[in-house]
Each structure stands twice: as structure tokens, then as C-alpha cells.
Amino acid sequence: xxxxxxxQSGLPNAITIFEELKKNGHQPVGVRLDxxxxxxxxxETAKMLNAAGFPETTIYLSNELDExxxxxxxxxxxxxxxxxSLDANQLIKRLAYGVGTRLITSAGDSALGGVYKLVALxxxxxxxxxxxxxxxxxxxxxxxxxxxxxIYDRRNKATADxxxxxxxxxxxxxxxxxxxxxxxxxxxxxxxSKIMEIEPLLIEVLKVGELMIDFPTLQEMREIRQRDxxxxxxxxxxxxxxxxxxxxxxxxxxxxKQMLVESMxxxxxxx
Numbered sequence: 159x160x161x162x163x164x165x166q167s168g169l170p171n172a173i174t175i176f177e178e179l180k181k182n183g184h185q186p187v188g189v190r191l192d193x194x195x196x197x198x199x200x201x202e203t204a205k206m207l208n209a210a211g212f213p214e215t216t217i218y219l220s221n222e223l224d225e226x227x228x229x230x231x232x233x234x235x236x237x238x239x240x241x242x243s244l245d246a247n248q249l250i251k252r253l254a255y256g257v258g259t260r261l262i263t264s265a266g267d268s269a270l271g272g273v274y275k276l277v278a279l280x281x282x283x284x285x286x287x288x289x290x291x292x293x294x295x296x297x298x299x300x301x302x303x304x305x306x307x308x309i310y311d312r313r314n315k316a317t318a319d320x321x322x323x324x325x326x327x328x329x330x331x332x333x334x335x336x337x338x339x340x341x342x343x344x345x346x347x348x349x350x351s352k353i354m355e356i357e358p359l360l361i362e363v364l365k366v367g368e369l370m371i372d373f374p375t376l377q378e379m380r381e382i383r384q385r386d387x388x389x390x391x392x393x394x395x396x397x398x399x400x401x402x403x404x405x406x407x408x409x410x411x412x413x414x415k416q417m418l419v420e421s422m423x424x425x426x427x428x429x
Contacts, residue, residue: 198234298340309353
């Protein structure tokens with residue numbers, strides 16, 4: 159109903175058609191709003207439909223909707239509907255949402271980008287660490303052959319991911335030291351008594367061209383994803399101002415990285 163003017167043209171014409179349908183024994187389904195201030199227009203549309211005798215007609219909303227937009231629309235209606243003598247909850251239940259573009263395509267990053275950076279060399283039957291220095295510390299990769307673990311606290315919630323050298327085993331330590339990947343002044347300590355589980359995240363999929371695992375079914379993937387989401391802290395999952403979920407380095411990996419960076423700088427290497 160917003161092709162020309164929602165409130166002055168589209169909706170009055172829709173009501174005219176609804177009245178004709180009703181005379182012929184049909185029940186109108188709804189109207190669609192696809193532009194403008196959707197919360198304000200929903201309120202005004204509800205008022206006009208109610209006055210015309212169509213209080214049950216659905217109001218469909220679309221136009222680049224995602225969970226944040228829908229949350230904002232609902233919040234605005236909850237605040238403004240009572241001023242127009244409307245029951246906010248009834249109006250919200252009357253709404254339906256057309257979510258398309260942002261469900262099909264990731265807004266902003268529709269493809270997963272990746273950069274290959276060499277971090278280790280297999281030489282003389284061993285891995286030798288390698289590094290490439292960047293002007294931006296965040297772009298300097300973590301060197302050597304590594305493993306990754308997810309640490310769960312006593313609530314069984316993921317509290318941090320830890321990257322360390324391949325021969326490290328955090329589960330055998332009484333105290334685990336976590337270091338920020340680029341800021342040496344940021345660190346954290348976890349006592350073993352406060353940890354419920356340390357989960358290895360990396361598994362060997364291919365070895366010398368041979369497949370080492372049985373791939374899970376689509377349903378099993380969904381179940382794994384759901385379990386992982388449930389074990390994230392609520393603060394990390396919230397839409398507005400979420401907590402940062404930290405990925406940290408072990409002291410040994412941080413020390414190796416700093417040593418290689420310093421060695422490269424002395425040798426005049428870099429990006």
C-alpha cells in the first residue's frame with residue numbers, strides 16, 4: 159500500500175477493496191508496508207483499519223528487515239501505541255515480517271574472505287616457526303604449528319579460546335595464563351578449580367591426502383551448532399553492545415611471537 163502514499167492513497171484504496179470483498183463473503187488477509195517509518199505507519203494503519211471495521215487484518219512489514227530492525231520497531235510501538243489509544247501487545251501480535259535479503263545474504267560481508275600467511279615450515283622432520291611483520295600488530299600472524307582450545311567455566315559457559323603451541327596441554331596445568339594476541343599489557347589468569355572443561359577445537363581432517371573423519375550429517379551439524387550457542391554467555395550473544403569474546407595466547411606462544419618479531423626487526427624484515 160506504499161506505492162504512492164501509504165496513508166493518503168494506498169491504505170484508503172485497500173480499505174475500499176476490503177469492503178467489497180467483505181460484501182461478497184470474503185475475509186481480507188492483510189496489507190503490506192515496505193518503506194518509511196514502519197513503526198509509525200503500523201500504528202496509523204492499525205487505527206485506519208480498526209475504524210473501517212477490520213481489526214483482525216494482518217499488517218505485513220518488509221524492507222531490509224533483520225532482528226535489530228524488528229526489535230526497534232517493536233520497542234517504538236510499545237512506547238507510542240498507548241498515546242493513540244491502541245493496545246501495543248495486540249498490535250505487535252498483528253504484525254508479520256518479511257525477512258529476505260538479510261536472511262539470504264550476509265549484509266556487508268556476503269563472502270568469507272581469507273588471506274594465506276605462512277606461519278611454519280616443515281624442514282628436517284620438524285616444524286620451524288615463521289612470521290611476517292605488519293605495520294598493524296593485529297595483522298601480524300601468530301607463528302608456528304599450533305592448537306586451539308575452548309575453556310568452559312564452572313557454569314559450563316565458554317569463557318575464552320586459547321591458542322598455543324602444538325606440544326602444549328593446558329588441561330595439565332594448575333593455572334592457565336591467557337595473553338592478548340597484540341597487547342602484552344592485557345592478561346588473565348584462570349585457576350584449574352574454576353574450569354569445568356577444556357575442549358580441543360582443532361581436529362585432523364586430512365592426513366597425507368587421506369580423510370580421517372566421518373563427516374556429520376546436516377542434522378548433526380545443526381545440533382552441534384545449537385549446543386555451542388547454548389554454551390556461550392548471554393552477554394556475548396546480545397544484539398546491542400555485546401561483550402567481547404576473547405581469544406588469547408599461551409605464554410609460550412606469545413614469547414615465541416615476540417622473539418620472532420624482534421628478530422625480524424633486527425634483520426630489517428617486515429611488510
